[in-house]
Amino acid sequence: MALIDNTFFTPFEPKQKNRFLLEIDGIQSFMIKKIGAISVTQNSIPLNYINVQRFVKGKTKWDSISMELFDPITPSGAQAVMEWVRLHHESITGRDGYSDFYKKDLKMQILGPVGDIVSEWEIRGALITKAAFGDYDWDDDGTAQTISLDIQPDYCVLNF
Numbered sequence: 001m002a003l004i005d006n007t008f009f010t011p012f013e014p015k016q017k018n019r020f021l022l023e024i025d026g027i028q029s030f031m032i033k034k035i036g037a038i039s040v041t042q043n044s045i046p047l048n049y050i051n052v053q054r055f056v057k058g059k060t061k062w063d064s065i066s067m068e069l070f071d072p073i074t075p076s077g078a079q080a081v082m083e084w085v086r087l088h089h090e091s092i093t094g095r096d097g098y099s100d101f102y103k104k105d106l107k108m109q110i111l112g113p114v115g116d117i118v119s120e121w122e123i124r125g126a127l128i129t130k131a132a133f134g135d136y137d138w139d140d141d142g143t144a145q146t147i148s149l150d151i152q153p154d155y156c157v158l159n160f
Contacts, residue, residue, distance in 0.1 A: 013112070032070075033068045035108065036067065040062050040063065042060050078133055122157040123156050124156065126153045131150075
């Protein structure tokens with residue numbers, strides 16, 4: 001006689017999109033509204049042999065990450081972002097900065113339902129590739145102002 005497997009239902013707690021903290025030096029965590037997915041692209045190199053083609057791994061590239069920040073009046077979100085941008089390039093003098101100054105390490109912590117850290121990403125060597133400081137509109141009913149950033153990391157590490 002066969003035994004009935006009682007594992008039809010397996011309880012689990014999914015991670016939720018709104019439970020995260022992002023640490024960026026110079027930008028306070030409460031300003032971070034959302035962050036895009038961390039993704040990686042692995043290129044392939046074809047190896048041709050007679051009438052067959054095999055592949056090996058080519059270069060690995062960590063894709064850019066988009067994020068959106070609230071722009072509070074105090075402390076100013078735009079000012080915090082511009083301080084990071086000025087480490088890349090100073091508009092008044094035209095000088096560019098050293099990568100040691102403008103590249104930042106970010107830490108994203110995914111939280112569980114009681115506020116415990118259930119997962120952690122380290123985003124290493126991130127630089128700003130695009131900063132958009134939001135639109136203003138007389139017809140708007142009072143939507144919170146946001147800043148959009150695109151950052152390019154050197155690499156990312158999933159700690160747990």
